[in-house]
Amino acid sequence: MVDDVRLDDMTLMRDAWAQIDLDAVTHNAQQIRALVPSHVLLMGVLKANAYGHGAVEVAHTLVEAGYDAFAVATLQEGVALRKAGITQAILLLSQPPLHAIPLLVEHEIMPTVNTVEFAIELGEAALSTGKCASYNLKIDTGMSRFGLQVHEVIEFLDTISFHRALKLWGTFTHFATVGTVDWPMQDQLKRFEQCLALMRDAGYDPGIVHAANSAATILCPQTHFNMVRTGIALYGLHPCEQTRSKIDLQPVMSIRARALQVKHLPTGTAVSYGRLAQVNKPTDVVVIPLGYADGLPRRLSGKMDVLHCGLRMPQQGAICMDACMAFVQHSTPSTQRMPAVEPGDELVIVGKQMDGEITMDELAHKAGTISYELMCSLGRRLNRVYIKRSGAYSPLS
């Protein structure tokens, strides 16, 4: 397996890393493809550097898997994809400042537009370069975030429709609730369909209609329309409990580190800031070069485990900025003896190791957050090591 792991020089400079399994991305993309009718387009959501997984590498993998379009949260994220050679449609999920318009036009990144002023400036900028600017209209059907409310849409379109250099590429909405086909979501869906009908009645073609995030894609076929926008499922995590029985997803990110030091400490020795943890019998304590600056929430101090040989060691003491400590003993009673840890041994903070597994969901739950936030945090500073066994694309070659 190690033969397939490509490391760049910097990756080797620190014994803590995020391992990104691009084959799992491919698997998850295929699972999503199989759930959705073949005429429905697939948009991969790559905001926040693909939820911490590395947008460029994930995008190339998704292009190979047949994804048609991508969504980002910032102009910078879109430009980075263009510079990496991504030619598919890229949607910016909200309206950026007016001064972003020249770059949007230059890189053919579609903004979500919600003011007349922005639309006209976008059209003018496109006209001056001989292009036509594609944009998306976001309908706020109940999230109260980006976009126009249903009653504002026709007036908006009436005001800007004279402009020849503007093209409504797509019309979309976003659900505030995930999970079952519950009432709030049905309500949003109804409002969205009403809006589409109003647009068509007024002679406006809504273009590519899209609404579904991962949860809706997996659970509610009536939300598929012309395209689905999947994020979390591509990264192998479930958006909610109800999707677990519907689709087989493989986690993409695992968080690994090598034991930096192992010290044998006598009873009564305190560990880490505040001396909150104490050794209550002579114990080997492992120093792990991974801390809260790497996205490991400090509030997990003393509440999480670390895998060694697939067995759980309890993390103890305050998590530091760049390190944390674990005790070489079982966090739960076990008949198996914890093998001694040597400096350089590979430890797993999130992921599988032999028969053991710590999931992103487990750690997020213990930290009082959701997997989305934890993935973004852990993917920010750590070096990413990509694994890919199949296909032609190798991200670091």
Ligand SMILES: *Cc1c(COP(=O)(O)O)cnc(C)c1O
């Ligand atoms: C983040 C986001 C998605 C993807 O959501 P997942 O739950 O990760 O699938 C889809 N659409 C919009 C507008 C988003 O902001």
